[in-house]
Amino acid sequence: MALLEQINSPADIRNFSDEQLRTLCAELREYIIECCAENPGHIGSSLGAVEIAVAIHKVFNTPEDHLIWDVGHQAYAHKILTGRREAFRNNRKLGGLSGFPKRSESPYDAFGTGHSSTSISAALGMAVADRLQGKERRTIAVIGDGAMTGGLAFEGLNNAGSLKTDLLVILNDNQISIDHNTGALHNYLVRFTTSHRYNLLKRKVWNTMGEGHSRNFLQRIVKGFKRFLLRRQGDTINLFDALGFRYIGPLDGNDIVRLTRTLERIKDLHGPLLLHVITTKGKGYAPAEENQTLWHAPGTFDPKTGQRTGKPSDRAKFQEVFGTTLLELARKDPRIVGITPAMASGCSLDLMMKEMPERTFDVGIAEQHAVTFSAGLAAEGMLPFCNIYSSFSQRALDNMVHDVALQQLKVVLCLDRAGLVGEDGATHHGAFDLALYRPVPNLSIAAPMDETELRNMLYSATQEEWAGATVIRYPRGCGCGAPWRGEPFRFVPVGQARRLHEGRGIAVLSIGTAGIEAAEAVRKASEAGIDVLHYDMRFLKPIDEEALAEACSRAAHLITVEDGTVIGGLHGAVAEYLSDHACANTLSPMGIPDRFIEQGKPAELHQLCGFDAEHILQRIFALSAEKS
Numbered sequence: 001m002a003l004l005e006q007i008n009s010p011a012d013i014r015n016f017s018d019e020q021l022r023t024l025c026a027e028l029r030e031y032i033i034e035c036c037a038e039n040p041g042h043i044g045s046s047l048g049a050v051e052i053a054v055a056i057h058k059v060f061n062t063p064e065d066h067l068i069w070d071v072g073h074q075a076y077a078h079k080i081l082t083g084r085r086e087a088f089r090n091n092r093k094l095g096g097l098s099g100f101p102k103r104s105e106s107p108y109d110a111f112g113t114g115h116s117s118t119s120i121s122a123a124l125g126m127a128v129a130d131r132l133q134g135k136e137r138r139t140i141a142v143i144g145d146g147a148m149t150g151g152l153a154f155e156g157l158n159n160a161g162s163l164k165t166d167l168l169v170i171l172n173d174n175q176i177s178i179d180h181n182t183g184a185l186h187n188y189l190v191r192f193t194t195s196h197r198y199n200l201l202k203r204k205v206w207n208t209m210g211e212g213h214s215r216n217f218l219q220r221i222v223k224g225f226k227r228f229l230l231r232r233q234g235d236t237i238n239l240f241d242a243l244g245f246r247y248i249g250p251l252d253g254n255d256i257v258r259l260t261r262t263l264e265r266i267k268d269l270h271g272p273l274l275l276h277v278i279t280t281k282g283k284g285y286a287p288a289e290e291n292q293t294l295w296h297a298p299g300t301f302d303p304k305t306g307q308r309t310g311k312p313s314d315r316a317k318f319q320e321v322f323g324t325t326l327l328e329l330a331r332k333d334p335r336i337v338g339i340t341p342a343m344a345s346g347c348s349l350d351l352m353m354k355e356m357p358e359r360t361f362d363v364g365i366a367e368q369h370a371v372t373f374s375a376g377l378a379a380e381g382m383l384p385f386c387n388i389y390s391s392f393s394q395r396a397l398d399n400m401v402h403d404v405a406l407q408q409l410k411v412v413l414c415l416d417r418a419g420l421v422g423e424d425g426a427t428h429h430g431a432f433d434l435a436l437y438r439p440v441p442n443l444s445i446a447a448p449m450d451e452t453e454l455r456n457m458l459y460s461a462t463q464e465e466w467a468g469a470t471v472i473r474y475p476r477g478c479g480c481g482a483p484w485r486g487e488p489f490r491f492v493p494v495g496q497a498r499r500l501h502e503g504r505g506i507a508v509l510s511i512g513t514a515g516i517e518a519a520e521a522v523r524k525a526s527e528a529g530i531d532v533l534h535y536d537m538r539f540l541k542p543i544d545e546e547a548l549a550e551a552c553s554r555a556a557h558l559i560t561v562e563d564g565t566v567i568g569g570l571h572g573a574v575a576e577y578l579s580d581h582a583c584a585n586t587l588s589p590m591g592i593p594d595r596f597i598e599q600g601k602p603a604e605l606h607q608l609c610g611f612d613a614e615h616i617l618q619r620i621f622a623l624s625a626e627k628s
Contacts, residue, residue: 004024007024007081008085010058010081010082010108013054013057013058014057018256021256021257021260024054025050025051025054028050029283029284031088032080033047033285035089035091036076039090039091039092039300040092040300040423041099041297042296043076043282043285044281044292044296045071045073045174045281046076046077047283048074048279049253050077050283050284051256051279052074052170052172053075053077054077054260055259056142056170057078057082059263059264060138060263061138063106063107063110065137065139066140067108067110067142068101068110068113068122068123068139068142069101069113069142070119070141070142071113071114071146071147072100072112073099073297078101079101082108084097084105093599094598094601094604095598096599098426099114099423099424099599100112111123112427115395116144116150116365117147117151117153118152119143119147120141120143120152120167120169121152121159124156124160124163127165131165131166138166138267143169143170146364147365150365151366151369157240157243160244160272161243161245161272163272164271164272165271166272168273168274169245169274169275170275171274171276172279173276174278240276244272245274246269246271246272247276248262248273248275248276249276249277250278251276252277254279254283259277262275263275287301313478315480316485317476317477318416318454318478318479319476321455323347323348324351325455325458325484326338326349327351327352329458329462330352330356330359336383336384337359337360337382338352338359338387339363339373339374340360340361340363340386340387341364341365342365343416346416347387349362367396368395368396370396371400371404371413375403375404375407375409378409378411385412385458386413387414387416388414388416389430390418390430390433391421391428391430391431393415394432400413400440400443404443405441405469408468409468409469410466410467412461412469412472414472414473417430418473418564419475419512419563419592420592420597420602421476422476422605423599423601425599426597429592429596431565431597432565433471433564434473434511434562434565434570435564435572438572438573442469444469444471444495444539444541445471445539445541446473446538447474447511447540448472448474448513449512449536450479450480450482450516451479451481451482451483453482454474456490456492457492459489460494465494475512479513480513494542495541496539496544497535497537497547498535500519500522500535501519501523501532501533502533503522503526503530503533503534504531505530505532505554505557506532506533506555506556506558506559506620506627507551507558508522508535509551509559509560510535510536510560510561510562511562511564511570512563514561514562517606517611517612517616518613519534521613521617521620522534524613524617525620525621525624530620530621530624533550535547541573543574548577556585557585557586558574558587558588559590559620560574560587560588560590561591561611562591562611563591563592564592565593565594588619591611593610
C-alpha cells in the first residue's frame with residue numbers, strides 16, 4: 001500500500017495521474033477489507049463508493065468545499081483519505097472512530113449522517129448559507145438510491161430545484177440498500193439507466209462534441225435528447241429535470257478516470273445539478289459482489305477466502321423470534337400482514353415474505369409511510385405488524401400519534417434494535433422510544449424481558465383484549481436462552497407485571513431486557529443475604545399500579561432499571577406515581593443518562609451507563625447499608 005501510506009489529507013492526491021488514481025482505489029479497497037475482516041463494519045457499500053470518494057477529494061477543495069454522505073456507511077474511503085487512516089483500525093469501537101460521518105470528529109465530515117435521506121436538505125441549507133454570506137465554495141451531497149426513496153430526499157430536491165442554488169447531488173445507484181430496493185423510483189432508475197438507445201446515443205453525442213465545445217450548448221443538446229427519448233418511452237420528462245435539476249448521467253461510478261473527468265467538467269456549472277452514477281456494491285471483492293445483502297455488514301471474516309469467522313451463538317436472536325413467530329401466527333390468522341421500511345432481512349420479516357409475499361410489504365426507506373400505510377390496512381380490518389428499528393421510528397412519531405392512536409386503529413408497531421445497539425453508535429441507539437411514545441393516548445407499550453415473553457406478546461397482540469395500537473420494543477441480537485421455539489402460546493394480560501423475586505426494604509422495577517441484568521444483581525444480593533423485591537414491569541403503559549403499590553408498601557427504596565433514557569421512561573412513570581400518591585419512597589434511576597452515547601459493544605455501553613449487573617448490585621448494597 002505504498003501510495004495510501006503517503007496520504008494524510010486529500011491535498012496529497014490532487015496531482016495524481018490516472019494510473020496513480022487507479023492504484024489508490026485498489027489500495028483503499030484492500031485496506032478496507034483488511035481492517036473490516038477483524039473489526040466488523042459496513043463493508044459492501046464503502047467498497048462500491050471508493051471511486052466516488054477519491055474523485056470528489058481530487059477535484060474539489062475539501063474541506064473548504066462541503067461533502068455530505070448519505071447514508072454515511074458509504075464513507076470509509078472518505079475517512080481513510082482525510083487523515084484517519086490509522087484511526088480507522090478502531091472504527092466503531094468504544095473510544096474509536098464513529099462508523100458514520102461525525103462533525104465533531106473531522107472538519108471533512110460536513111454533516112452527520114447516520115440516518116438516511118437527509119443530505120440534500122442539509123446540503124441545500126449549507127449552500128444557501130454560503131450564498132447569503134458571500135462565500136464561494138461548492139456543496140456536494142452523495143446519496144444512495146436506497147436513501148433516495150425517503151420522502152425527505154424529495155422534499156429537499158423540490159426545494160433545491162425551485163431555489164436554483166448551486167448544489168451538486170451525486171446519486172450513487174447500486175440498486176440495493178441492505179436488501180434489494182423496491183418501489184416505483186427504483187424501477188424508474190433501472191429502466192432509465194438500462195435504456196440502450198439513451199446510453200448509445202449519449203456516448204455518441206459526448207464523443208462527438210469533445211471537451212473544446214461550449215458546455216452550455218452540449219447541455220442543451222443532451223437535455224433536448226433526453227426529453228425526446230423519454231417521451232418516446234412514455235415519460236413526459238426526466239424526473240430530475242422536472243424537479244429543476246440539470247441531470248448528468250448515467251455513467252460508471254467505478255471508472256475513476258471517467259468519473260474524475262466528469263466532475264472536473266461540471267464543477268463550475270451553476271444551479272442544482274444531479275450526477276447519476278452506477279456502482280457495484282462490494283466492488284472489487286468477489287464474495288461481497290456475489291452476496292450483497294450479507295456483505296452489507298458481514299461481521300468478522302477471512303479476507304483471503306471471504307469465509308465468515310464469527311462464532312454463532314447457541315441462543316436465538318430476538319429478530320429470529322419475531323420473524324418465526326409472526327409467520328406462525330400469520331398461517332392461522334389471515335388478517336396479519338407484515339410491513340417494513342427496507343429492513344426485511346434485518347428484522348427477519350423476510351421469513352414471512354418468502355412464504356407469503358402477497359401479505360408482506362417492503363416500502364423502502366420510508367418510515368412515515370410505513371406507519372400510515374399500516375393505519376390504512378388496519379382501517380379496513382387487517383392486522384398490520386409494522387417493524388421499524390427503534391431509532392428510525394422517531395421519524396414516524398407524528399404518524400403514530402395522528403394516523404394510528406388518534407383514530408384508535410389496531411397497529412402493532414414492533415420496535416427492533418431498542419436500547420443500546422452497540423457499534424453503530426448514537427445515531428442508531430434506540431434510547432428514546434419509551435419516553436417518546438409514553439405520552440400518546442390510546443397506545444400500549446410493552447417490552448419483553450426474554451425470547452419467551454416476546455413470542456407471547458406477539459401472540460397476545462392478535463387477541464381482542466389487546467385493543468388499539470401497541471408498541472412492542474426489543475433489542476438487537478441474542479436473548480438469554482429462554483425457551484421459545486415450538487412453545488405453546490400463553491396470553492399476556494395488558495398492563496400486568498411479573499414478580500420475579502420476593503424481598504423487602506428494597507424493590508427493583510425493571511422493564512425489557514435490562515431485567516436480565518437486574519435479575520442477576522438480585523440473585524447475587526440474595527446470596528449475600530439481602531433479599532430484594534424484583535418486578536419485571538413488562539408494560540410501561542398501562543403501568544401496573546397494583547405492583548407499584550405493593551412495591552411501595554414493602555420497600556422504602558425503589559430502583560428503576562431500563563435500557564432507555566431515564567428521563568420520561570420507566571423512571572418518569574414511577575416518579576409520577578410516587579408524586580400522585582404522595583409516597584415517601586426514595587427512587588433511584590438506572591438507565592441511559594441525559595446524553596448521547598457513543599459506539600461500543602453493548603456490554604461496554606451498559607457498564608458505561610451504569611446499569612449492568614455489577615452497578616445494580618452495588619446500588620443495592622449501598623441502599624442496604626443506608627437502611628441499616
